[in-house]
Amino acid sequence: MAPELYDVAVIGAGVIGAAVARRLSSYRLRIVLLEKEVEVSFGVSKANSGIIHGGFHHGPETLKARLEIAGNLMFDRLQRELHFPFRRCGILVAALSVEEMKAVEKLYAQGLANQAIGIELAGRDRLLALEPRLNPDVVGGLYAPSGGVIEPYRFVFSLIENAQANGLELRTSFKLARVQRRNGEYLLCAEDGAAVRARYAVNCAGLYADQVSALFGAEDFTIVPRKGEEFLLDRNARGLPDKVIFPVPTPISKGILVIPTVEGTCMVGPTAVDIEDKEDLATSQSNLQVVFAAARRLVPALSERDIITSFAGLRPTLKGGDFFIAPSAKAPRLIQAAGIQSPGLTASPAVAEFVKDLLKKSGLELAEKPDWDPFLKPVPRIRELAPFQVDELTREDPSYGEVVCRCESVSEAEIVAAIRRGHRTLDGIKFYTRAQMGRCQGGFCTYRILRILARETGLPMERISKRGPGSELLRSEL
């Protein structure tokens, strides 16, 4: 039997693949989203700063700037449709010397040229009024009110769930190993022998976009992973700011920032070091001092004592520094979306729009689905509700009353909702629900989640993993 034929195969279920898949799901097309990991958003989109940028970090000549500004503007509507955690808290760049202020003035000019909405050059008093937690030695800075914070994985989950409701097919654990072109179609074969056919393909493979491009016999480029370490602080820590605070940027990164997350914790980081291994997510001790010294320069009250966890993420960087989004000049009907690092998350909905246009130019017929539904039904979350509202929910489903994760207030009903939406690993449940993400880091709820997973999926306890095969938690029954 011939493998299933799709109009478009989107390779990679990170934020770019998810945004492209969701955009295409509004047309009469058969779309498949291929992901090598066991769950979606398990790569670059899982570990990043979660910032919706304000449109001033990149020059007006770049694709980055154009798509960042366009993408930023699309988030209000997306949030109304998909209900992911997102808040326009505003972004500040703080200058601590006259020299730094000159660099800030350049950023401001760049922002104006990009037509970034509402950006403002601010003096010391204005900046401290906007953010009283800022270092009082600040001399001035930039304020970008359109900037904000988001839970990146929740954004990816909601894009994909909505696309699935509109007909998208998702194949996880699909590790692309071979690509053949036959009769004007691509045959995409996975390591385990699974295969699909597709008329068009989009390369959204993040860190592995270079390898995927090579499988297609398309452009030759190299993705260099740039590691960033982040430290997460307890929501009860003192002196947490209300706005995202940037230092003056360096040539390779936007610097070490202080990020009040949309869920009330605070993140400091990331570092920026080019490395070779695309799976090297190890953290180091020396970065702690570096990160906190840099962060305290911006917000003096921050303390290492409030760290609840640290983690590392990788940025998929491409030589030249700009996004590479274009139809392949070598492989027909392949659209490349590579080198999507910061501000890729902000740009993602605009990247999707751009990719859709490129597919159209390459000959893909786009007929709108009359029954396309852009809305996702929200999952009630007890930490956002008052007791009388939870009381109403428990009448329908008593498991809303069962608090599984005490640190982040997550009910059993929310865990079950995550499982029913395809999350089968502890990390998947963590990113969907926040259970295990708080100050005890799963010390009190891991065994409860293991049991719920076993009950809901029918899997034996020893088969339940942290993030896929090989990462099972338990060795054997006693």
Add this chain to the structure above:
Amino acid sequence: MTEKRYDAVVFGGGSAGLAAASRIAAAGFSVAILERELEPGGVLNQCIHSGFGLHVFHEDLTGPEYAERFIARVRGAAGLDVYLGTTAQEVAVEEAGAREPIVVYGYSRRYGILRLTARAAVLAMGCRERNRGNIGIPGTRPAGIFTAGLAQRLINIDGYLPGKRAVIVGSGDIGLIMARRLIWSGAEVLGVIEIQSYPSGLTRNIVQCLNDFGIPLHLSHVVSRILGRDRVEAVEVSPVREGVVQSQGGFRLDCDTVLLSVGLVPDNELSKKFGVALNPETGGPLVDAGLQTTVPGVFACGNVLHVHDLVDYVTEEAERCGGFVTEYLRGEFQPRQYRIQPGANVKYVVPNRWFADRENRFYLRPLIVANQARLAVRLDGETVKERRLAHVQPSEMLSLTLRAQELAGIEAIRENTLEVSIT
């Protein structure tokens, strides 16, 4: 929503909560215990080893046996309701004047949402384990890293072995107990790594859980890196000299599991919702001589107040707390109190005040390791009480009783503060 009124509500049905609640109920007051788990007893339920009750019952009991004695007191006590599987999600103290100013919303599968009001409350939530993020072990983030208490629960209650070759980080008591438990379950324990130059668990546990099984204890060492992509594959261990991790002289242990026994923290999230002031030295609430927090009518006892070494001390403290709550409910809780503070080589002393006219009992934790030490209680440089101690170390809590007659002469000097020191 179910609404109920009580004289007192107790947060937590572990050793502290059970002892405090049964004491309050015995005095004829109505009490509700809110407990998250489906069984009362708290962490005792997973402590299937013996060594509990030597002080309180003069018997060597297992954790569940010890818990059962208090569960039996609670079961069938008049006016005492135990809400199992119930999480106290929201709490508040209403404006003065309300008959039952304490408002609690309990969430549960069985009862739905409960709204309880009470005249007094007892914080007895216990403690939680410090984890990898708190101590910042570098390296990868694979499966196979557990806090020792979680591993204990998985083995003793759920019946699963978390790993076959384990390294234990920290020589806290749970880690030591788990070293022995893993061996008995057929796993290997390659060593216990302790950053300090002395063990942080009780001496009897070092002997019975490590020495008896030939498990090496590496003092003044840290795990400097965790390796492995999906599952733990090894750890790197490095020596520490004068607080600095050394790059030379380290070694590697191939293992599939890392257990963390790196300290306990009083679990005061609910206390913060009450607005209770905390003591940075203990991580628990500041309390007066009657174990009342800075919020009137809200009391604290057990590991939520400060981390105890032995459950026997928790019981003793919780029963006294129950007695103070009873006095409060009767309107008799108005005694004269003065301050007491830690002096030389004392990390903390609990409670933070003393009664002028009755017996006081304090718990304190030393900052030093020493033989032939002297514990002194002074007022304005004048010694009120002195005791010789054969040996002190930070991992072993000390208790101190000051009787009314010992304090009789000093009551007149009102403004002064007692100071406890170890030399």
